[in-house]
Amino acid sequence: xxxxxxxxxxxxxxxxxxxxxxxxxxxxxxxxxxxxxxxxxxxxxxxxxxxxxxxxxxxxxxxxxxxxxxxxxxxxxxxxxxxxxxxxxxxxxxxxxxxxxxxxxxxxxxxxxxxxxxxxxxxxxxxxxxxxxxxxxxxxxxxxxxxxxxxxxxxxxxxxxxxxxxxxxxxxxxxxxxxxxxxxxxxxxxxxxxxxxxxxxxxxxxxxxxxxxxxxxxxxxxxxxxxxxxxxxxxxxxxxxxxxxxxxx
Amino acid sequence: xxxxxxxxxxxxxxxxxxxxxxxxxxxxxxxxxxxxxxxxxxxxxxxxxxxxxxxxxxxxxxxxxxxxxxxxxxxxxxxxxxxxxxxxxxxxxxxxxxxxxxxxxxxxxxxxxxxxxxxxxxxxxxxxxxxxxxxxxxxxxxxxxxxxxxxxxxxxxxxxxxxxxxxxxxxxxxxxxxxxxxxxxxxxxxxxxxxxxxxxxxxxxxxxxxxxxxxxxxxxxxxxxxxxxxxxxxxxxxxxxxxxxxxxxxxxx
Numbered sequence: 001x002x003x004x005x006x007x008x009x010x011x012x013x014x015x016x017x018x019x020x021x022x023x024x025x026x027x028x029x030x031x032x033x034x035x036x037x038x039x040x041x042x043x044x045x046x047x048x049x050x051x052x053x054x055x056x057x058x059x060x061x062x063x064x065x066x067x068x069x070x071x072x073x074x075x076x077x078x079x080x081x082x083x084x085x086x087x088x089x090x091x092x093x094x095x096x097x098x099x100x101x102x103x104x105x106x107x108x109x110x111x112x113x114x115x116x117x118x119x120x121x122x123x124x125x126x127x128x129x130x131x132x133x134x135x136x137x138x139x140x141x142x143x144x145x146x147x148x149x150x151x152x153x154x155x156x157x158x159x160x161x162x163x164x165x166x167x168x169x170x171x172x173x174x175x176x177x178x179x180x181x182x183x184x185x186x187x188x189x190x191x192x193x194x195x196x197x198x199x200x201x202x203x204x205x206x207x208x209x210x211x212x213x214x215x216x217x218x219x220x221x222x223x224x225x226x227x228x229x230x231x232x233x234x235x236x237x238x239x240x241x242x243x244x245x246x247x248x249x
Numbered sequence: 250x251x252x253x254x255x256x257x258x259x260x261x262x263x264x265x266x267x268x269x270x271x272x273x274x275x276x277x278x279x280x281x282x283x284x285x286x287x288x289x290x291x292x293x294x295x296x297x298x299x300x301x302x303x304x305x306x307x308x309x310x311x312x313x314x315x316x317x318x319x320x321x322x323x324x325x326x327x328x329x330x331x332x333x334x335x336x337x338x339x340x341x342x343x344x345x346x347x348x349x350x351x352x353x354x355x356x357x358x359x360x361x362x363x364x365x366x367x368x369x370x371x372x373x374x375x376x377x378x379x380x381x382x383x384x385x386x387x388x389x390x391x392x393x394x395x396x397x398x399x400x401x402x403x404x405x406x407x408x409x410x411x412x413x414x415x416x417x418x419x420x421x422x423x424x425x426x427x428x429x430x431x432x433x434x435x436x437x438x439x440x441x442x443x444x445x446x447x448x449x450x451x452x453x454x455x456x457x458x459x460x461x462x463x464x465x466x467x468x469x470x471x472x473x474x475x476x477x478x479x480x481x482x483x484x485x486x487x488x489x490x491x492x493x494x495x496x497x498x499x500x501x502x
Contacts, residue, residue, distance in 0.1 A: 092335070
């Protein structure tokens with residue numbers, strides 16, 4: 001039997017030490033099956049980005065284990081990192097570099113040979129309609145184009161698992177729908193996608209599995225159908241669950 | 250080993266160097282030309298040959314070393330600090346680089362810039378008739394070693410700094426004074442005995458002496474001590490920087 005695409009076991013992440021210690025993620029366990037389109041919801045500061053950072057290597061887990069396609073992200077981090085692509089919430093990029101160069105560098109970092117890299121970059125530039133912008137500096141792009149460039153960068157090494165942290169923030173409605181179409185296409189071709197978004201209609205539109213994080217813990221996990229039971233929208237269910245959880249806290 | 254990834258890091262820094270060519274390549278070349286003109290041509294012609302070579306040839310290795318140190322330190326510190334500032338460092342953190350590869354990538358990138366500057370200054374030195382090279386292999390090794398040492402110091406400062414101003418602290422208060430007091434413009438035989446002994450305790454003296462001996466064949470330092478100092482610093486700093494990368498100090502949450 002093949003392993004899940006992502007398996008998180010009892011993840012704990014504490015920032016700081018002593019009196020300043022802050023628990024961002026607390027005993028979080030989660031499984032994302034291969035081929036899933038997984039929505040990760042939660043209020044600001046709930047622990048979504050921290051979880052993503054622990055998966056991708058931007059943060060070090062304090063406790064627990066994370067496996068990507070069965071590979072431990074701490075013990076065998078080099079293999080694990082080749083399997084993940086990240087489109088982060090905040091632009092973590094050299095703003096003065098050209099779009100073409102940004103993709104080229106990222107492909108190079110992942111060890112893709114030059115000829116293969118060039119072909120791959122041309123495909124992505126075409127797929128995200130960045131042809132006339134490929135020689136522009138990143139800082140000169142509009143918000144929507146920046147998001148597209150970041151997404152292209154996340155895909156340059158054809159990862160098995162794509163993590164999208166607020167990928168449509170600042171993107172206009174038309175471009176958002178274009179992006180949705182592309183993400184559906186990627187998912188239909190077998191790519192596992194984890195999506196966080198404050199636009200809950202986006203989660204409802206795209207995801208088939210959903211989990212809610214609050215105060216660093218998973219408080220609800222299920223299929224989209226379970227989240228939309230009794231004619232409720234994902235947003236209604238989300239609000240109901242998080243408000244109840246906040247009252248308990 | 251992620252060879253393509255490492256080559257990409259070097260390529261990126263070379264491109265970044267050329268993106269700000271006035272600051273990174275032209276300014277140090279102009280400074281070196283001024284040093285050579287003043288100390289070599291204006292003052293040097295009034296001074297008798299020293300150690301069998303014209304004063305300009307005696308001074309040139311020091312001028313070259315000064316430029317290598319500045320280029321390497323500035324490249325490593327500004328590159329990494331800028332990546333921390335823009336969070337571009339996350340591109341490296343999520344990529345399949347080991348901690349040792351991160352060290353090699355960042356140090357190699359700075360050495361690439363230092364070598365680019367070195368070539369321009371050697372060409373400038375040739376124009377002044379100041380260049381001789383008695384041991385090219387030793388010369389290259391000394392240049393690369395000195396560049397690597399200051400690249401690693403640049404990395405440490407880039408990790409420690411919380412603002413652009415702090416990037417200059419080590420350079421202003423430690424590197425520049427020790428460089429100028431390390432005998433780059435003068436022979437320690439010109440100094441009183443106590444000052445000469447103090448100079449022998451300055452590691453920069455051994456850097457300058459190593460480069461000078463490979464260029465003009467004249468040495469004032471104990472070569473064995475010089476090699477111990479240089480190799481010791483290379484190994485010690487490499488262990489420290491790799492440990493900082495492994496711990497993720499200031500770069501990994």
